[in-house]
Amino acid sequence: MSGGNGNGRPEKLRGYSAWSLLRRGLTHEDWPRAWREHELRSSYDAVIIGGGVHGLATAYYLARDHGMRNIAVLEKAYVGGGGSGRNTAILRSNYLTPEGVRFYDRSVKLYEHLAADLNFNVMFSQRGHLTLAHNDASLRTMHWRTEVNKLQDVDSEVIGPDRIAELVPYLDVSDETRYPILGALYHPPGGIVRHDAVVWGYARGADVHGAHIHQQTEVTGIDVSGGRVTGVQTNRGRIATPVVLNATAGWSSLISDMAGVAMPVQTSPLQAAVTEPVRPFLDTVVVSGTLHVYVSQTDRGELVFGASVDPFASYSMRGSLEFTEGIAGHVLELMPALHRMRLLRQWSGLCDMTPDYSPIMGPTPVEGFYVDVGWGTYGFKAGPVSGEAMAACLATGKPPEIISSFGLDRFLSGRLVGEKGAAAVGH
């Protein structure tokens, strides 16, 4: 167990190196487990509910930067099994609101150095991100986003069909399609990352700095006394704690209900699918808001397709035929050459959608009960910055400036942060 090394810089996470790879390759020695299992203590200084990228990143920064080591992350199943393992792993910061751009840009910056910070290869590939415009209204929004982005030093520009055709082979940029491509918002720093590696890297980092990670530990109740949190009930017993963070995305309103805090969210599934692997040909991420589809090619060669959320409330993670038909049709409108490719599998993850497509972060009316929820369709890309900001919030009791616009109180005061740059929003 180790923390800072006295010179203000966090200690390097050891254990993985070219030397250890060579040594274990030669000796066939087993690798140590990336994080340990612990007995559940009867009290912690802080309890984080949800072992996804948000919960684990918060634990990591809380232990590393704020010296809070007596903390636990409770996960009802296994780490990274919720939204963190079900998203399409796209990172970008070309949002529309100044609050959103600043926030997601910090996240991309943290992702750029994450592999070195965690000593874990997260395979962040900044291959460029294109959001296609099929009509004048979306082209106008693209220009608007570009200007907002430029003001915050985020690399964004609107490009025309010729340039798009150079960047994306096989894309039908002719004007004979039902939704001709008029232009695109091009965002070179955007890309994809290996989402499991991010979760595992944060789990390992949190463990090294002393946090306990408890899998198969489901929260069944939150104890509130005199308006403040005193503990959580789990299927493995009660834990006394003065600080609880709800980082459970799709299940966030169920957890907040336990503390008596109402949430302005609706849970809906978002479905995604992956094809059989083919040779690399697509080295950008292509998104169409009009057609509700995004396409990228993984390092293994599979094409990953995502859509928008199912148009009704649901906690079901079953796939639907409507989705498969829809996504196949939309992908073929963009890239007719893919007509013989086969889908390997489809899955879905739960999104807790907020009315303004921005997250809900910070304190609640119950003292000691914090939320990092409302992650809708954009939670994974915000993992590092959310962890950093929520760690500061938990340690000091006050939300740092970068998340000050995302408080729960905005829904009753009317100061919404309408994020029309979110993936679920058509333009």
Add this chain to the structure above:
Amino acid sequence: MMLLPCPWCGPRNATEFRFGGEAGRRPDPASASPEEWRRYLYFHTNPAGWSTETWYHGAGCRRFLTVERHTVTHEVRAARDTATGTTGEGIS
């Protein structure tokens, strides 16, 4: 695929309907305070279980329906016309 038992049209694919969210009473716009109005607009129960919802059968009878649906299993145990209360089996 999810089938909703429309009282007028019989069991129909959910894609024919538009989801209207959890059924609830709208406060009087003339007398509600902004806070009451925002609470009505934004805050919902969001249950993982039985939920009473409004659905609009846009591609069918064009009636508003009140549907009791399980949000985990998608099972539907009741559906009636919101205005008339009709729960008929419908024609299939």
